[in-house]
Amino acid sequence: MTSRRVLTGSKQVSLEVIKRLSSYLRDLKTLENNGVTVVSSGSLAELLGISSVQFRKDLSYFGPFGKKGVGYNVCTLTAKLTELLGAGDCMGFALAGAGKLGSAIIQYSSLQRFNIKIMAAFDSDRRKIGKKIDGLVVADAKDMETTVRTMGLKIGVICVPAKAAQQVAERMASAGIIAVLNFAPTEIKILKKVHVSNVDICVEIEALSYFVRQSAT
Amino acid sequence: MTSRRVLTGSKQVSLEVIKRLSSYLRDLKTLENNGVTVVSSGSLAELLGISSVQFRKDLSYFGPFGKKGVGYNVCTLTAKLTELLGAGDCMGFALAGAGKLGSAIIQYSSLQRFNIKIMAAFDSDRRKIGKKIDGLVVADAKDMETTVRTMGLKIGVICVPAKAAQQVAERMASAGIIAVLNFAPTEIKILKKVHVSNVDICVEIEALSYFVRQSAT
DNA sequence: TTATGATTGTGAAAAATAGAACAAACATTG
DNA sequence: CAATGTTTGTTCTATTTTTCACAATCATAA
Ligand SMILES: NC(=O)c1ccc[n+]([C@@H]2O[C@H](COP(=O)([O-])OP(=O)(O)OC[C@H]3O[C@@H](n4cnc5c(N)ncnc54)[C@H](O)[C@@H]3O)[C@@H](O)[C@H]2O)c1
Ligand SMILES: NC(=O)c1ccc[n+]([C@@H]2O[C@H](COP(=O)([O-])OP(=O)(O)OC[C@H]3O[C@@H](n4cnc5c(N)ncnc54)[C@H](O)[C@@H]3O)[C@@H](O)[C@H]2O)c1
Numbered sequence: 001m002t003s004r005r006v007l008t009g010s011k012q013v014s015l016e017v018i019k020r021l022s023s024y025l026r027d028l029k030t031l032e033n034n035g036v037t038v039v040s041s042g043s044l045a046e047l048l049g050i051s052s053v054q055f056r057k058d059l060s061y062f063g064p065f066g067k068k069g070v071g072y073n074v075c076t077l078t079a080k081l082t083e084l085l086g087a088g089d090c091m092g093f094a095l096a097g098a099g100k101l102g103s104a105i106i107q108y109s110s111l112q113r114f115n116i117k118i119m120a121a122f123d124s125d126r127r128k129i130g131k132k133i134d135g136l137v138v139a140d141a142k143d144m145e146t147t148v149r150t151m152g153l154k155i156g157v158i159c160v161p162a163k164a165a166q167q168v169a170e171r172m173a174s175a176g177i178i179a180v181l182n183f184a185p186t187e188i189k190i191l192k193k194v195h196v197s198n199v200d201i202c203v204e205i206e207a208l209s210y211f212v213r214q215s216a217t
Numbered sequence: 218m219t220s221r222r223v224l225t226g227s228k229q230v231s232l233e234v235i236k237r238l239s240s241y242l243r244d245l246k247t248l249e250n251n252g253v254t255v256v257s258s259g260s261l262a263e264l265l266g267i268s269s270v271q272f273r274k275d276l277s278y279f280g281p282f283g284k285k286g287v288g289y290n291v292c293t294l295t296a297k298l299t300e301l302l303g304a305g306d307c308m309g310f311a312l313a314g315a316g317k318l319g320s321a322i323i324q325y326s327s328l329q330r331f332n333i334k335i336m337a338a339f340d341s342d343r344r345k346i347g348k349k350i351d352g353l354v355v356a357d358a359k360d361m362e363t364t365v366r367t368m369g370l371k372i373g374v375i376c377v378p379a380k381a382a383q384q385v386a387e388r389m390a391s392a393g394i395i396a397v398l399n400f401a402p403t404e405i406k407i408l409k410k411v412h413v414s415n416v417d418i419c420v421e422i423e424a425l426s427y428f429v430r431q432s433a434t
Numbered sequence: 435t436t437a438t439g440a441t442t443g444t445g446a447a448a449a450a451t452a453g454a455a456c457a458a459a460c461a462t463t464g
Numbered sequence: 465c466a467a468t469g470t471t472t473g474t475t476c477t478a479t480t481t482t483t484c485a486c487a488a489t490c491a492t493a494a
Contacts, residue, residue: 026417049404114422155429181425185243
């Protein structure tokens with residue numbers, strides 16, 4: 001894993017921390033909906049399946065949010081984390097490859113609750129172009145650069161076959177995309193300033209297989 | 218991230234290493250198909266977007282596979298890694314939630330090339346039960362325990378809504394599943410001996426959003 | 435055959451991450 | 465109000481992961 005780090009004031013925080021903060025926020029929202037008003041790092045950590053120190057440590061990169069002897073106000077902390085992660089204003093993204101996985105993601109309703117919204121989807125297959133998925137019309141991949149640039153999109157999700165992934169990523173980058181979530185089972189080599197997160201389901205399952213086989217002996 | 222470790226002989230190797238080995242194997246197969254017979258850690262690392270030391274170090278946990286001054290025989294290394302990861306014999310898995318994401322995974326053809334095969338899919342929705350997806354008939358979630366146990370499946374993939382994930386995971390565990398890939402945006406609390414890998418796409422994109430916003434300033 | 439250059443494998447150093455420990459702050463109870 | 469118990473925030477310590485540095489090995493070409 002290439003550990004990219006992000007500046008926050010004077011400190012540097014790893015994206016791993018950011019991902020955890022995001023999952024904290026996710027569960028805090030659930031608590032909020034359940035009417036919980038105050039929570040301690042201990043009980044929240046138990047909910048999250050992590051240690052309470054890790055929770056407090058992660059928060060500490062961004063300042064004190066709790067009250068000693070009491071815990072955290074769920075509402076306040078939710079608001080602070082939302083602001084911190086910039087999850088308040090909607091972030092749009094572009095998706096390439098409106099196939100099986102791509103369609104699922106287009107229709108992935110949870111993204112809305114995260115203020116993440118798909119703004120454009122592209123495909124090179126004539127049978128896919130023009131198709132309406134969940135209200136979004138799939139556009140011609142040829143128009144990707146123009147549209148992405150016009151809309152000012154910064155995040156790209158790659159759901160095209162492996163052999164097309166590199167080229168698609170490059171085109172996205174040239175259109176102003178600076179962060180990519182890649183589902184294709186291949187590594188993308190691209191400008192340093194573009195951040196690439198890979199999710200390779202085959203690799204995930206293969207690793208689990210290894211674990212299973214080890215457990216068997 | 219809970220860092221689970223696996224025994225190999227006397228050494229302990231983290232699952233992160235295993236995942237990387239899996240991605241090495243993935244790219245080695247591509248090289249093999251392209252007729253490349255010998256490769257150095259340097260050129261392969263460049264292909265993988267990592268450092269050559271990391272590649273060699275990862276391999277070193279399992280023994281020497283290369284020839285000094287020359288490099289690695291692609292064919293041999295592929296075979297060794299395949300054996301090491303146990304990727305030679307097919308590993309079956311069970312999937313819960315044959316919805317949008319679940320269907321995409323059922324139809325995910327690349328898994329076959331990894332010798333990973335879906336053996337059973339379950340859903341609780343009457344409209345989904347009995348449906349044939351890519352030749353596989355979706356079974357009633359009620360029968361999950363029995364079927365999973367009978368088939369001796371060890372890996373479970375969770376594609377059900379968040380609120381059902383915990384219960385589904387527990388039922389999988391009770392049926393003998395010891396490794397779970399969870400796509401639901403919630404943490405699963407379960408017996409220590411069951412390994413849970415989480416893939417939360419919302420969290421991934423939210424982290425990218427943070428990166429994007431940071432880059433803007 | 436002998437130098438030269440390339441590349442591996444690994445112990446040791448460095449960096450990053452996680453964890454423990456504890457003082458400071460607050461609430462509560464008597 | 466004082467004593468006690470709780471919980472945070474943070475420093476310090478331990479562990480894990482990554483990177484460096486280099487001896488050992490091999491091919492090649494003089
Ligand atoms: N199906 C899954 O569950 C799954 C899971 C994980 C990863 N993936 C990966 O995601 C990618 C897509 O998988 P899928 O199952 O949806 O395949 P798919 O064939 O259903 O979809 C791929 C789509 O990409 C389009 N495409 C091809 N080249 C393109 C280009 N240059 N520009 C724009 N669009 C292009 C195709 O027309 C097609 O619609 C693959 O790399 C696959 O390995 C799939
Ligand atoms: N759609 C995506 O691209 C996407 C991406 C990442 C994660 N996810 C997550 O994956 C999960 C599924 O997402 P989806 O978009 O496919 O939703 P979906 O509603 O299309 O599918 C969920 C399926 O689970 C079934 N189900 C519900 N309870 C069940 C139970 N107890 N046992 C068995 N089956 C049950 C439902 O009948 C449905 O068919 C959700 O947790 C979602 O957050 C989805």
